[in-house]
Amino acid sequence: IVDRNRLQISGSTEDVMHHDDLAARFSAFGWHTVSVDGHDYDALAAAFEEAQNTKGQPTVLIANTIKGYGSKIMENKAGWHHHLPDQEEYEQIVADFAARKENALHE
DSSP, X not given: OEEEOSEETTEEHHHHSOOOOHHHHHHHTTOEEEEEETTXXXXXXXXXXXXXXXXXXXXXXXXXXXXXXXXXXXTTOGGGGSOOOOHHHHHHHHHHHHHHHXXXXXX
């Protein structure tokens, strides 16, 4: 599994060290590739099943994710690679996750 969140400690991977098409790169080496929304449990389960059913070659799952997913103060912010939340940030993060969970329960 490759976590493709497009961030590194010093910023966007596209600005700092551009990554080409990872699926094409793995495919060139004979890998079966599956790109998937890394936040979608059903999509991940289907990707794992596809990997299990693929015979004769290795499989790589490219999990397209958002760093800090679920908290508006952390999402897509490279600084959270090395930042520890203060009390106020911690409380906001917990509230964001609780709201996200509540919304998911009512979908």
